[in-house]
Amino acid sequence: TGSGMGCMQDTEKFLNALLENKEAFLTPTAFIQSTHNTVGGQIALGLQCKAYNNTYVHGSLSLESALLDAQLTLQEGSAKTVLVGGVDELGTEFVDYVHLKEQQETHHKNVPYGEGAAFFLLTQDATKSNVLLKGMQTIPKASEDEIEAKLLQFLSENKIKVSDIDGLFFGTTGDGHDGYYDTVSNKFLAEIVRIPFKEYSGDFYTCMGFAVWWACHLLQMQCQPGAVCKQTIALPYKNCLIYNQEKGENHSFILLSRT
Structure with missing residues (x-):
């Protein structure tokens, strides 16, 4: 699993009790x-799973870190099926402080903060799935020019041409760092579907899980979530690219393909 903030409501409950009881007589x-x-x-207890279990707390790269761990676990043969997910919640108090701090910035975010959980089953058996995690890359820091070069290198390493991408998912927020998304977007044809997924999920550390779910739905069902899916479409979705970054740092590319 990946989580940027953990169980925030219980964190707030504990800290409030710490203040109210003057740091004494606290229940753990x-x-x-x-x-x-x-x-x-909790998931492991519910499933009675005693296998490898790890949680990554890497800010906006928490889910990507968990996905990378799962990918390596499958490649080395330590497991046949891996459950991977990302979880974050707003809480009721801390989010107000974060929102206030963000609003003080000159170019602040224009999407609401959100919360959510998304889980996926990863397996090496291609017959059990019709969506392939073709590639993933994380980049701690980079300029817009460097991101453009990294994107082209990433696609080349996964044997995908720019013209092969059918859907783009961007984590735009309206802040002063959306130029990165423009740089990536300009490399693709204008008619390609572009989805600003944070406008629907809200902004939180593991919101990439929402984008992955949306892209998987697009590749599996060949239509947008909630839409009436037709039996045949003129231009089938075969490859989707998801790109996210947090204030110019922690960039990540996830490439999903239909098998």
């Missing part, structure tokens, strides 16, 4: 339930 339950690996532990 709220603290235990507030840690980032709580969700992974």
Whole structure:
């Protein structure tokens, strides 16, 4: 699993109790339930799974880190099927502080903060799925020119041409760093579908899970979520590229293809 903030409501509950009780006579339950690996532990208990279980807390790259770990686990043969997911929640108090701090910036975000959870089953058996995680790359820091070069290199390494991409998912927020998305977008044909997924999910550390779910739906069902899917379409979706970054840092590309 990946989580940027962990179980925020329980964190707030624990910190409020800490203040109210003057750091004395505190029950550890709220603290235990507030840690980032709580969700992974609860799922393992529910499934009675005693296998490898790890949680990544890497900010906006938390889900991508979990996906990379799952990919390596499958490649080395340590598991046949891996459950991977990202979880984050708003809470009721901390989000107000984050929002206030963001609004003080000159070019602040224009999408609401959100919360959500998304889980996926990864397997090496291609017969059990019709969506392939073809490639993924994370880049801690880069200029817009460097991102353009990294994008072309990423596509080349995965044997995908720019013209092969049928759908683009961008994590645009309206802040001063959306120029990165324009740089990437300009490399593709104007008629390609471009989806600003944060306008629908809100902005949170693991919102890439929402974009991955949307792209998987597009590739599997050949239509947008909630739309009436036709039996045949003129231009089938075969390859989707997801790109996200957080204030000019923690860039990530995820390439999904229909098998």
